[in-house]
């Protein structure tokens with residue numbers, strides 16, 4: 004069970020705990036943060052606490068979306084991580100950060116680390132990313148993390164770009 008995810012230069016990744024409900028609520032009810040996510044906003048701190056308690060991914064799949072803790076302040080500044088999508092029988096990467104941390108390469112750092120973790124620790128052959136066309140910053144993050152834009156597709160009733168990142172084959176360096 005990977006309740007702790009990768010560590011990067013600036014971030015620690017770990018599962019959300021019930022005590023994180025206040026910051027989880029602030030993040031997931033922030034209009035700018037939620038603008039392109041196609042998810043319902045969390046409506047209260049109590050609902051956030053319940054969502055953390057009910058989150059099934061670590062129990063069911065052994066990994067999930069991790070809270071991103073900025074090492075320099077020990078504050079949670081967003082989340083990033085992997086999620087199994089039964090409708091695709093694949094895993095995707097997802098992330099969300101408070102606006103005051105945008106534009107510093109933090110999402111790219113977190114996304115790259117989640118993808119590397121998925122390949123090395125979970126042995127995934129392929130990781131997906133889904134992003135609405137208007138979410139240019141997120142599309143750019145996936146490009147910088149090595150994803151290829153495979154064009155528009157339907158995800159439920161939402162139209163989004165499907166991005167793919169394939170694990171590089173091992174042992175094809177010419178030693």
Ligand SMILES: CC(C)(COP(=O)(O)OP(=O)(O)OC[C@H]1O[C@@H](n2cnc3c(N)ncnc32)[C@H](O)[C@@H]1OP(=O)(O)O)[C@@H](O)C(=O)NCCC(=O)NCCS
Pocket residue numbers: 035036037038039040098099100101104105106107108109110111112133134135138139140141143144
């Ligand atoms: C998307 C998000 C995670 C990006 O976080 P971030 O830490 O700012 O990302 P990074 O700094 O690593 O990279 C952002 C890139 O997008 C670019 N970018 C930002 N806004 C852009 C825009 N409107 N148009 C084009 N590119 C844009 C930046 O210039 C940067 O690229 P560069 O390094 O080539 O200059 C952040 O904006 C966020 O949390 N948004 C709300 C939640 C969300 O939409 N999550 C994704 C759902 S699919």
